[in-house]
Amino acid sequence: MPAPVVGTLPWRPALDQLDLLAAPTADAVRAADAGWAADCFVAPIADDLADTAAFCAAYEVPLEASANCVVVSGRRGETTTLAACLVLATDRADVNKTVRHQLGVRKISFAPMAEATERSAMAYGGITPVGLPSEWPVLVDEAVVDQPWVVVGSGTRGSKLLLPGARLAELTNAHVMLLRQVG
Numbered sequence: 001m002p003a004p005v006v007g008t009l010p011w012r013p014a015l016d017q018l019d020l021l022a023a024p025t026a027d028a029v030r031a032a033d034a035g036w037a038a039d040c041f042v043a044p045i046a047d048d049l050a051d052t053a054a055f056c057a058a059y060e061v062p063l064e065a066s067a068n069c070v071v072v073s074g075r076r077g078e079t080t081t082l083a084a085c086l087v088l089a090t091d092r093a094d095v096n097k098t099v100r101h102q103l104g105v106r107k108i109s110f111a112p113m114a115e116a117t118e119r120s121a122m123a124y125g126g127i128t129p130v131g132l133p134s135e136w137p138v139l140v141d142e143a144v145v146d147q148p149w150v151v152v153g154s155g156t157r158g159s160k161l162l163l164p165g166a167r168l169a170e171l172t173n174a175h176v177m178l179l180r181q182v183g
Helices: 023-031 034-038 052-059 095-103 113-120
Strands: 041-044 067-076 079-088 107-110 138-141 150-153 159-163 174-177
Touching: 067 095, 067 113, 067 150, 079 095, 079 113, 095 107, 095 174
Parallel strands: 079 138, 138 174
Antiparallel strands: 041 159, 067 079, 067 107, 150 159
16 A cells, blocks of 8 residues: 655554654554555654654654544552543643543553553653553544544654554554533
8 A cells, every 4th residue: 555645754554654653553463464554654853852742844744634632640549540531732741630530540641651661661752552561441532533544652752654644543451532612
């Protein structure tokens, strides 16, 4: 499959550029079925342009074609649950209501940076749902799944992944839902 045109980046098959991905992301792409992996592309970017607004502006990627992955930490009693939330860059995850309810926790907050990066083995600002620990729920907003192509992190700040939004629903630990804040 030829690489789609999204922004000005030189998208290449991720299987041919595994060195651009964080180790757990590369492992997940390598282990994916052939169809899933064939739909996954990667492009190098400048490390200082990894944050969504700067990335989209510099590489002419529409915000609605870019998704943000945030790691949250929820507690119920002595049990702590880490989870990833994936929403389009135009939206915000409803962490305090929807995510807290979905995870069945009483308290929830964004995970501390050091914990998120250590436990995911990915770089801050590059965390992606592709390759996260299997015990982490990955909550994916339905608007992300509806995108024909969506840009997400690669596990590093030096590249981005491009794949059909529907492929994110196929991740083993994915839960597709209305995750964004509405109204």
